[in-house]
Amino acid sequence: MPLDHLHFQGLRNLPAVTWQPGAHVNLIFGDNGSGKTSLLEGLHILGMGRSFRTRQLKHAITHDQDALTLFGRLTGDPALPLGVERRRDSDGLSVRVAGEKIDRIAELARHLPMQLINPDAFRLIEGAPAARREFLDWGVFYVYPDFFDVWRRVRRSLKHRNALLRHDRIDEQSLALWSRELARWSDRLDAMRNDWMAHFSGVFSATLAELIDLPDLSLRYYRGWDRNRPLEEILLEGVATDRQMKFTQQGPQRADIRLRMGRYPAAEVLSRGQQKLVVSAMKLAQGRLLEQKDRHRCLYLIDDLAAELDEQHRRAFCRLLEQMNCQTFLTGIEPASLEGHWHVDTDVKRFHVKQGRLANMPTAR
Ligand SMILES: Nc1ncnc2c1ncn2[C@@H]1O[C@H](COP(=O)(O)OP(=O)(O)OP(=O)(O)O)[C@@H](O)[C@H]1O
Ligand SMILES: [Mg+2]
Missing domain, CATH: 1.20.1050.90 (RecF/RecN/SMC, N-terminal domain)
Structure with missing residues (x-):
């Protein structure tokens, strides 16, 4: 099930952000330091209860804020709300699934299988x-x-x-x-x-x-x-x-x-x-x-797809993702690095992030 509504608060450099991602391909563009990886990090914490950038979640809390709160809604009948909160003054992560507090992260993870592919991917081999x-x-x-x-x-x-x-x-x-x-x-x-x-x-x-x-x-x-x-x-x-x-x-x-x-x-x-x-x-x-x-369906977080990949392999990668019909969030600095790889019928939604502020971008066709 895809996520159709997200609300992040107190995450890195992002002011409170509310967004409606598309069910299939979501492209996020922005300059260095704008907040692209932080958005993926928020999704990762929401699904896995931990970050891929730090072992200590308190570092993901915006410097002058007391807590990090992430909320996401999975589509379905009924829709399934998921929420996690990490307060600066306490160690644990508080997790809610469908409004109920849960103790085990595994219960959260079961609802939102996700895979991350980022420039550290080679570590899996090395x-x-x-x-x-x-x-x-x-x-x-x-x-x-x-x-x-x-x-x-x-x-x-x-x-x-x-x-x-x-x-x-x-x-x-x-x-x-x-x-x-x-x-x-x-x-x-x-x-x-x-x-x-x-x-x-x-x-x-x-x-x-x-x-x-x-x-x-x-x-x-x-x-x-x-x-x-x-x-x-x-x-x-x-x-x-x-x-x-x-x-x-x-x-x-x-x-x-x-x-x-x-x-x-x-x-x-x-x-x-x-x-x-x-x-x-x-x-x-x-x-x-x-x-x-x-x-x-697995959700994919692809941070900086263009890093290390030439045009031909980027294209092959996007074709596979598109065929899988799963919800995907891809980031890139330049729109050109992720455009032109998608079939005309594929539902592609574009976002731009500038100094932590997220905006919808018009369709590029
Ligand atoms: N705890 C924090 N509170 C406030 N700002 C933070 C915090 N941690 C990191 N930042 C800032 O958040 C910003 C966004 O970082 P992020 O890694 O998301 O950028 P990015 O868009 O992925 O950049 P790049 O293209 O270089 O990968 C950076 O400017 C960083 O200094
Ligand atoms: Mg980044």
Whole structure:
């Protein structure tokens, strides 16, 4: 479901802003420092409960304001209002869905799946496995209803096992119990991740081929422990090393998606633009798979599309987005960087932001 009404207050350099985005493509233009990324950041906080720019949400609150308040309405019958608030004088985020206060961000995220593609996209390839694990679990979360519960159980058993490993005198019985518990839930988590990956791989390859010609690029799921041995056995045998290191060495907390170009790690050989296109294909494939598996449509935040991409690849990217029929917010400095890529029948709405003030722009045809 698309968002049809938004109201942001106390966000970065933006004065209170109310806007009615279009259901399909929304283009946001403006000079450096005008507030384009801040608008996308507001949407990200509204859907995910966190920013992609800072770990501390208080930094997103306008300097002289007491709070950041974001409101969005998802179309539907009935429409679904979503709201988040972060006050400067308290730590937590207060979240409301349909007027009801909720405790878990996961409940908010379930209503508004979103993917961000920005100039940091290459980090998904070059960075630590944690980002790829998050990418993987994003997909699994929306497709398997019991993912969140299983993931919480894995995290809980891991926490208990690691706490026991840090003790000087080990409680063997408790350690065996938590190792068994960890292995049991890890197998469940691995089965979901593995199954998701099997579906995802095909959608990804097709999407990548529509964006860029990289036939040697492959993705492989690594579950975090030896493919041929049960985790319980590994945990029992590895107690001595785990005790030395004071934490559990193997398990789903080490899972990863490994990207290769033929024989080489993709991070070592791909150019920046190629990396952005591979990450874009991964993120667009997430949305495509979600469309196939679930009635949800993914919302896309594309910050500075033109960065690193030439005209031909920008065009291919926009064509894919347009075919997916999902709500999209794209930013650019120059209108020319995003114009001319859309089919005449595509619903494109244009906005201009100047020193934090947002205005509708006339249709460019
Ligand atoms: N907490 C804050 N309070 C007030 N202003 C802020 C705050 N944090 C950042 N700013 C300002 O907000 C402005 C908008 O930043 P933003 O990153 O959204 O711009 P942008 O349009 O994306 O620019 P660019 O094209 O350079 O990416 C900047 O001028 C920045 O200094
Ligand atoms: Mg920006």
